[in-house]
Amino acid sequence: MLADKxxxxxxxxxxxxxxxxxxxxxxxxxxRTQPRAYDKHLYRARHLIxxxxxxxxxxxxxxxxYDKRASSxxxxxxxxxxxxxxx
Numbered sequence: 001m002l003a004d005k006x007x008x009x010x011x012x013x014x015x016x017x018x019x020x021x022x023x024x025x026x027x028x029x030x031x032r033t034q035p036r037a038y039d040k041h042l043y044r045a046r047h048l049i050x051x052x053x054x055x056x057x058x059x060x061x062x063x064x065x066y067d068k069r070a071s072s073x074x075x076x077x078x079x080x081x082x083x084x085x086x087x
Contacts, residue, residue: 025042
C-alpha cells in the first residue's frame, strides 16, 4: 500500500494492514521518535501513478462519469489510457 505521510495512523490503519499481509510503503513523519522502515524507491515511483490519474481526470467524460454501465466506463478508461500512453 502506497500512501502519504498523513495517512500513517499506527493502530487504526497500519496494524490491520500488517496482519493482512500487505506490504506498507508509507514514510514516517519527520518528527517521529522511532522512524519506521519503508522502501524509498517504491515510494518515489508513486508519482507516476498520481500523474496517470491526473491525466485521466482531464477527460471530462471520465471525471463526471457520463457512462451508466461499468463496462462502458472501463472502456472509456482504456481508451483514455491508451491515448495518454501514445502521446
